[in-house]
Amino acid sequence: MVRHLYVHLPFCASRCGYCAFVVEVGALEMRDAYLDGLCHELAAEHPRLGALETVYLGGGTPTLMRTRRIAVLLEAIAPSMAEGAEISIEANPETVDRAAFAGLRAAGVTRVSIGAQSFQPQLLQSLDRRATADQVRSAVACAKEAGFASVSVDLLFGIPGQTWEQLEADMAEVHALGVDHISWYELEIKPDTALARMGAQVPDDDWAADAYEMIVRDLEGYGYRWYETANFSQPGHECRHSLGYWSASDYLGIGVGAVSTVDGVRWRNTTALASYLGEVARSGRPGRTMEPLDAATRRRERWMLGLRLDQPLDTAWAGPPDHPEVIGRLEAGGLLEIDGGRVSLTRRGRFVQNAVLHELMEYA
Ligand SMILES: C[S@@+](CC[C@H](N)C(=O)[O-])C[C@H]1O[C@@H](n2cnc3c(N)ncnc32)[C@H](O)[C@@H]1O
Ligand code: SF4
Incomplete structure (x- = not known):
C-alpha cells in the first residue's frame, strides 16, 4: 500500500528559461476539467492507497489552481490520509497573498515551498521569472503569518552570469528570511529550454564547488541541518515527502506527466493534457509508459x-x-x-x- 501521494498541477503563466517540467502555459480555462480528471484518477487508484503520510502538490504552479480547487482536491484525498499527514504545496510568489495562504492553511495544507530562485533582479530576469525579489519576501512573510507547520524556499546557484557577490547577497537574504527549510539546487541546463537554446553557460566546476561549500557552511552556521545533498532544515522541519523518495519508498503520482513507483514497477502518465483528460474520464487510467524495475x-x-x-x-x-x-x-x-x-x-x-x-x- 502506498503512503506517499504526488499530485501534478501543470498550469503556469509562462515557461521559465531553465524549466523542463511538464507544464501547460495559457490553458487556465482547463483547470476545472483538470480537477475532475484528477478526481477520476484518484478514485481509480484508491485500492492502492494506504493511510497517506504525505501528500505533495507540485507543478507547474499549483497555486494557480486557486484555493477553492485545492480545497476540493484535498477533500477528495482526505479519506485516505493518516492522522498528522504532511500536506505540501509549491507556491510561486507572484500568485499568492495573505488571503491565499490563509485559505490554503484552512484547506489543510501544512507545508509550503516558495520558489524564490534568487533575489537578484538581473538573475531573476535572466531566468524569465515573473516574481520580483520583493514579491518573494512578501510571500514568505505571508506564509509565516498564516501559520504553516513549515515554510521552505527554493534557491538556485550556478546561474549563468552569477557572480560571487550575488551569491553572497542571496545568502544574506535567505538568512534574513528565517525560514524552516531551504532547498538550494545547482542549476542544470536541460535540453529544449530557452537557456539551452541560447547557449547559456553555467559557471565553471571550481566556482560551483566553492559555491556549494559556502552554501553548506553558512546554512549550517545558521542552524540548518544539511540532511540531503541540496536540502537544509531546522530541526523537525525536514520534508517527509522527499524523505520518502530518498529512502526508495513506493509513491503514487497522479496528474499529467506524473511518475509512480509501486511494487517494483515505475510508470509515467501521458504528458499530453488532452489525452490525459479524455482517458481519465473514460476509465480513470491515463495512458502510461510502464517500466518494471529489475x-x-x-x-x-x-x-x-x-x-x-x-x-x-x-x-x-x-x-x-x-x-x-x-x-x-x-x-x-x-x-x-x-x-x-x-x-x-x-x-x-x-x-x-x-x-x-x-x-x-x-x-x-
Ligand atoms: C517543480 S519546480 C518548480 C516549482 C514552481 N513552479 C517554481 O517555479 O518555483 C521545483 C524546484 O526545482 C528547481 N528547479 C527547476 N528547474 C531546475 C533546473 N533546471 N536545475 C536545477 N533546479 C531546478 C527550482 O528551484 C524549483 O523551485
Ligand atoms: S513557474 Fe516553475 S514550473 Fe512553471 S515554468 Fe517556471 S519553473 Fe517551470
Whole structure:
C-alpha cells in the first residue's frame, strides 16, 4: 500500500528559461476539467492507497489552481490520509497573498515551498521569472503569518552570469528570511529550454564547488541541518515527502506527466493534457509508459538515493554496491565510512558524491 501521494498541477503563466517540467502555459480555462480528471484518477487508484503520510502538490504552479480547487482536491484525498499527514504545496510568489495562504492553511495544507530562485533582479530576469525579489519576501512573510507547520524556499546557484557577490547577497537574504527549510539546487541546463537554446553557460566546476561549500557552511552556521545533498532544515522541519523518495519508498503520482513507483514497477502518465483528460474520464487510467524495475536497478537506486542523506545506508536492505572492491580505497581516502552493515559518505565524500557513486555503481 502506498503512503506517499504526488499530485501534478501543470498550469503556469509562462515557461521559465531553465524549466523542463511538464507544464501547460495559457490553458487556465482547463483547470476545472483538470480537477475532475484528477478526481477520476484518484478514485481509480484508491485500492492502492494506504493511510497517506504525505501528500505533495507540485507543478507547474499549483497555486494557480486557486484555493477553492485545492480545497476540493484535498477533500477528495482526505479519506485516505493518516492522522498528522504532511500536506505540501509549491507556491510561486507572484500568485499568492495573505488571503491565499490563509485559505490554503484552512484547506489543510501544512507545508509550503516558495520558489524564490534568487533575489537578484538581473538573475531573476535572466531566468524569465515573473516574481520580483520583493514579491518573494512578501510571500514568505505571508506564509509565516498564516501559520504553516513549515515554510521552505527554493534557491538556485550556478546561474549563468552569477557572480560571487550575488551569491553572497542571496545568502544574506535567505538568512534574513528565517525560514524552516531551504532547498538550494545547482542549476542544470536541460535540453529544449530557452537557456539551452541560447547557449547559456553555467559557471565553471571550481566556482560551483566553492559555491556549494559556502552554501553548506553558512546554512549550517545558521542552524540548518544539511540532511540531503541540496536540502537544509531546522530541526523537525525536514520534508517527509522527499524523505520518502530518498529512502526508495513506493509513491503514487497522479496528474499529467506524473511518475509512480509501486511494487517494483515505475510508470509515467501521458504528458499530453488532452489525452490525459479524455482517458481519465473514460476509465480513470491515463495512458502510461510502464517500466518494471529489475533487482539491479532497485539496488542501484537505493544506493544513489540513500547516499544523498546524512543518515547511514543499511546495506542489508540496500544490497551490495556493484564494485565492493573500491570500498576499502574510498574509506582509506576519507570519503566513505562503514560501521557494521551501515555505510555513509563522510563530510568530504558528500561534496564529491557523484564521483564516489560513479566508483561504486554501474549506471544504466
Ligand atoms: C517543480 S519546480 C518548480 C516549482 C514552481 N513552479 C517554481 O517555479 O518555483 C521545483 C524546484 O526545482 C528547481 N528547479 C527547476 N528547474 C531546475 C533546473 N533546471 N536545475 C536545477 N533546479 C531546478 C527550482 O528551484 C524549483 O523551485
Ligand atoms: S513557474 Fe516553475 S514550473 Fe512553471 S515554468 Fe517556471 S519553473 Fe517551470
